[in-house]
Amino acid sequence: MEYESWRGMLLSMPGAFEDFPFGEDAAVFKVAGKQGGRAKMFGLLMHRGGQLNLNLKCDPALAEQLRAANEQITPGYHMNKKHWNTVVPGLDEETMLAMIEDSYDLVVASLPAAERAALGWKGLVERG
Numbered sequence: 001m002e003y004e005s006w007r008g009m010l011l012s013m014p015g016a017f018e019d020f021p022f023g024e025d026a027a028v029f030k031v032a033g034k035q036g037g038r039a040k041m042f043g044l045l046m047h048r049g050g051q052l053n054l055n056l057k058c059d060p061a062l063a064e065q066l067r068a069a070n071e072q073i074t075p076g077y078h079m080n081k082k083h084w085n086t087v088v089p090g091l092d093e094e095t096m097l098a099m100i101e102d103s104y105d106l107v108v109a110s111l112p113a114a115e116r117a118a119l120g121w122k123g124l125v126e127r128g
Contacts, residue, residue: 002089003045006054009097010043013104015119031108032115042107043100048077054087055079056103066099 010016010029019028019039029043044055058066060082066073072091076084087099108121 002052005093006045006052006096006100009100010045013042013100014121016042016104031104031119032111040107040110042103044079051088053077055084056087056099057083057106058085058099058102059106062102070095 007018007027011018013029013031015031016029017031017039019030020026021028026044026046028041029045030039030041032039042057044053046053046055055076055078063075063083063085066085067075070091072088074086074088075081077086079086085099087096091099105121108116108119109123111119
């Protein structure tokens, strides 16, 4: 159930698409602002040890806070542990969507201005 829900949230981001560069067991969610632009990953959805995992980019300070407050969030599996979290099922939908949006925003912020404009991206949104 969570797989399809999380997949839908990831694909709902403007310009997002799904790719399988590591095989059919790992869905990589990327964004690129224009045709031919270099796509960047903002999510990795996979099963590991029979458990659904979603890797998401995160501001380092927020990543630590989220990990301390939620047992479902750990340092990113096979990722830079400072900038990526791994999430397992158990968080509410609102929290998941906020984390996905934050990951997307961090990645889109690093795209060239023309690509950000092509996505209609307005900038990072501060969350309380």
